[in-house]
Amino acid sequence: MNNRVRTAWLFLAPMLLLMGVVAVWPLLRSVWFAFTETNINNLGASRFIGLENFFGPYGLFFNPNYVDGFWASDWGTAIRNTFQFAFVSVALETLAGLGLALLLNQEFKGRTFVRTAVLVPWAIPTIVSAKMWGWMLHDQFGVVNQLLLDWGLIAEKIAWTADAGTAMWSVVAVDVWKTTPFMALLILAALQTLPKDCYEAARVDGVHPLRLFWKVTLPLIRQPLLVAMVFRLLDALRVFDLIYVLTSNDSSTISMSGLVMREMVDAGNVGFGSAASTSLFLIIMLSALLFLRVTRVKLAESA
Amino acid sequence: MPLIHRLVTGLALLLAGAFAPALQAATVTIACGASAPEIEHCMKHAEAWAKKTGHTVRNFTQPANATAALAVYRQLFAARSGDIDIIRVDIIWPGILKDHLIDLKPYSRGTESEHFPAIVANNTVDGKLLGMPWYTDTGLLFYRTDLLQKYGRPPPITWDEMATTAAIVQAGERATGAKDFQGFVFQAKSSESLTCNAIEWIASFGGGRLVDDQGAITINNPQAARALATAAKWIGTISSVGVLNYAEEDARGVFQNGQALFMRNWPYAWSLAQSPDSPVRGKVGVSALPRGDGPGARHAGTLGGWQLSVTRYSKHPAVAADLVLHMASAAVQKDRAIRGSFNPTRPALYKDPAVIAANAFMANLLGTFEESVARPSGVAGLKYPSVSLALTNTAHDVLARKTTPEAAVRKLEGQLKLVRRERW
Numbered sequence A: 001m002n003n004r005v006r007t008a009w010l011f012l013a014p015m016l017l018l019m020g021v022v023a024v025w026p027l028l029r030s031v032w033f034a035f036t037e038t039n040i041n042n043l044g045a046s047r048f049i050g051l052e053n054f055f056g057p058y059g060l061f062f063n064p065n066y067v068d069g070f071w072a073s074d075w076g077t078a079i080r081n082t083f084q085f086a087f088v089s090v091a092l093e094t095l096a097g098l099g100l101a102l103l104l105n106q107e108f109k110g111r112t113f114v115r116t117a118v119l120v121p122w123a124i125p126t127i128v129s130a131k132m133w134g135w136m137l138h139d140q141f142g143v144v145n146q147l148l149l150d151w152g153l154i155a156e157k158i159a160w161t162a163d164a165g166t167a168m169w170s171v172v173a174v175d176v177w178k179t180t181p182f183m184a185l186l187i188l189a190a191l192q193t194l195p196k197d198c199y200e201a202a203r204v205d206g207v208h209p210l211r212l213f214w215k216v217t218l219p220l221i222r223q224p225l226l227v228a229m230v231f232r233l234l235d236a237l238r239v240f241d242l243i244y245v246l247t248s249n250d251s252s253t254i255s256m257s258g259l260v261m262r263e264m265v266d267a268g269n270v271g272f273g274s275a276a277s278t279s280l281f282l283i284i285m286l287s288a289l290l291f292l293r294v295t296r297v298k299l300a301e302s303a
Numbered sequence B: 001m002p003l004i005h006r007l008v009t010g011l012a013l014l015l016a017g018a019f020a021p022a023l024q025a026a027t028v029t030i031a032c033g034a035s036a037p038e039i040e041h042c043m044k045h046a047e048a049w050a051k052k053t054g055h056t057v058r059n060f061t062q063p064a065n066a067t068a069a070l071a072v073y074r075q076l077f078a079a080r081s082g083d084i085d086i087i088r089v090d091i092i093w094p095g096i097l098k099d100h101l102i103d104l105k106p107y108s109r110g111t112e113s114e115h116f117p118a119i120v121a122n123n124t125v126d127g128k129l130l131g132m133p134w135y136t137d138t139g140l141l142f143y144r145t146d147l148l149q150k151y152g153r154p155p156p157i158t159w160d161e162m163a164t165t166a167a168i169v170q171a172g173e174r175a176t177g178a179k180d181f182q183g184f185v186f187q188a189k190s191s192e193s194l195t196c197n198a199i200e201w202i203a204s205f206g207g208g209r210l211v212d213d214q215g216a217i218t219i220n221n222p223q224a225a226r227a228l229a230t231a232a233k234w235i236g237t238i239s240s241v242g243v244l245n246y247a248e249e250d251a252r253g254v255f256q257n258g259q260a261l262f263m264r265n266w267p268y269a270w271s272l273a274q275s276p277d278s279p280v281r282g283k284v285g286v287s288a289l290p291r292g293d294g295p296g297a298r299h300a301g302t303l304g305g306w307q308l309s310v311t312r313y314s315k316h317p318a319v320a321a322d323l324v325l326h327m328a329s330a331a332v333q334k335d336r337a338i339r340g341s342f343n344p345t346r347p348a349l350y351k352d353p354a355v356i357a358a359n360a361f362m363a364n365l366l367g368t369f370e371e372s373v374a375r376p377s378g379v380a381g382l383k384y385p386s387v388s389l390a391l392t393n394t395a396h397d398v399l400a401r402k403t404t405p406e407a408a409v410r411k412l413e414g415q416l417k418l419v420r421r422e423r424w
Helices: A003-033 A074-104 A111-117 A126-136 A143-150 A164-192 A196-205 A209-237 A241-246 A256-266 A270-295 B003-019 B036-053 B066-078 B094-100 B117-123 B145-150 B159-175 B192-204 B222-234 B241-245 B248-256 B268-273 B317-327 B330-340 B347-351 B353-358 B360-364 B366-370 B377-399 B405-420
Strands: B027-033 B056-061 B086-090 B132-138 B140-144 B182-185 B260-265 B284-288 B303-310
Touching: A003 A270, A074 A111, A074 A164, A074 A209, A074 A256, A074 A270, A126 A164, A126 A241, A164 A209, A164 A241, A196 A209, A209 A270, A241 A256, A256 A270, A256 B066, A256 B377, B027 B036, B027 B317, B036 B056, B036 B268, B036 B317, B036 B330, B066 B086, B066 B094, B066 B192, B066 B377, B086 B317, B094 B303, B094 B377, B117 B132, B117 B303, B132 B317, B132 B330, B132 B366, B140 B145, B140 B268, B145 B159, B145 B284, B159 B182, B159 B222, B159 B260, B182 B248, B192 B222, B192 B377, B222 B377, B222 B405, B248 B260, B248 B268, B260 B268, B268 B284, B268 B330, B303 B317, B330 B347, B330 B353, B347 B353, B347 B360, B353 B360, B360 B366, B377 B405
Parallel strands: B027 B056, B027 B086, B182 B260
Antiparallel strands: B086 B303, B132 B303, B140 B260, B140 B284
16 A cells, blocks of 8 residues: 555544444444334344334234224324425426426526525525414414405315315425525526527527527436435425424325334334335335436446 | 533642642533423532532533434434433333333432332333433313402313313404414324323323233223324314324413413413413412213323433433432422422322412322323333333324224224234
8 A cells, every 4th residue: 555545444433333323323323223123112122023013913014903904004104204305395396497497597686685695595404494384374373364364365274284185285385485496596596507699699590589499408417406306305305394393294294204203202213114124225216226227317428 | 511610620620630649529410301391490409419519510511302302312322422421211202211220219219109109110111210210291271260260160170171161262262352362282293292192181081091011002992092183173173283293392382372262282381371470370260171071081181200310321320310309309309390380290299288379289289290191101211212112103193183083093093003913
């Protein structure tokens, strides 16, 4: 090993050590717990039970005790809720973000100010915005109900975050409000790298703006757009804080992460909870791979 | 505490530590409660103790949601943390936390015999007294005396009467302009609060309490389904759909603002409803919760209440135990009963004229307190949190009309079997 390489490793060592202690070790430990029956009461007293937390009479999957089938079980419901939330919110955020980015890409007075202002929802910590929206959507004192009543759009107050029919949509709406600026910013960055000459040529040829968007703009920003969507999808699939604070966290909204938290922290079943969190990790990884495969996004230049 | 005061205390501590180890003053952290009034009524007495003994006392504010509070403590204990010396222990926790609390018998000198024997028995695990009873709770029905009089209705004895009266008064009040008026508010947020509410409904219909004393799972029975069906009928009629996201303080907010006729809550709501700035001051009555009908129907309030315990990881267990005994003493419990309507755990105080003058209901409802329904925490032990979560989710699904009561109790039976595995 030459001197330069040795120096490089020397400089990397503290970081690797830190990573090992705070990332690799807890991760491995959590995967190990997934194969045991462990209660938080005494983490030392864990009993190896193989795949029992995953399959079989007490497991997450193929469980004969799920009297109404897998998709009615707590874990199945959480998976369904999470994917429903992720798909709807990412789709809406992408559309809204795209529109916002196209708007912000235009020359107009005060553009810098508006570009900064749209970032505000993204800058607010999720807990704070969830609490804030919780109050605004409150069934009795919430401003949203008051406005809708005043405008005559609804006849009586709606319990947005409590009603099983609207709770998930409230979560989606708040997430879209919060994350659209993020999408808009990434798409705007892509729009600003586009070559001007295409547009000049199109203008000379008198191409309709919509046609220009479909044939020129969209294909050119396709890659960055898809990368932004992967980011958001990964983020949305591990949603926790928004749902936990905004809603009652019951079966109509609970997410996979919420269920992990409920099992591991609230109930103290570290073993079963770890199995759920390991499955969550695998599910998210598979979803990401599938998405990249289907859309053929290149994450590396050389690929 | 002002900064100067804190600095001086700190300096005094340092000096005391350096020169007089025998008289060492300690800093003790106590988890007083979650809401502002709870902390105020607790720290007042803790500070008085600190002044008398020369120790310093600090407050730790625990999460308002009891499930979250338990999770915080279990994580602290898993890490063997001595950050908190005294924790406030829910009546359902001694079995769950038994490995992490010290036996208070060596410090109590037999004073536990002055408290309700049932609570002391609940707090005694494997012969060790893990918590001193601090105050006791049971679910109660609060009602507006002025409105019942206005509509000529008596306080309800059964749930059906309650629903009928609530519907009449709600319709009448809404007609006179109070458009948001609700007949009945209770706690249906997915949390331990809903477990307490649901156990009351089920027990009041003679449907048992999920798991019997022998550990058999009893929830799948027609009376339990009827109890849940009764509660589901309230949602959207006499209670707004919003109660599906209400905990204790949400319900109290609505009731105390004069926006509800009936409320299910714990005794603490009494003194707040009677406080000088309360819009319903002087217009509130309290009774036992209504009963259901059918075989085994009864009035049933869930037994609640809080104990004070010293953690095994405390650096000053003797000092902490001394503070616990002070907080559980007759003088402190009497003051807390008068000013905060915290129900004493000492039967003698229920005959105290000053306590009764401040809380007339305490004397009348002594029987209700003694006959409260205990949650199955003793038999389920470490698995109780999962049992409670399963009940909460089932009850919430029924109230939200996502499932029928009959299907719900059948599914709950399956879930409880999953929780139990081979044995509790």
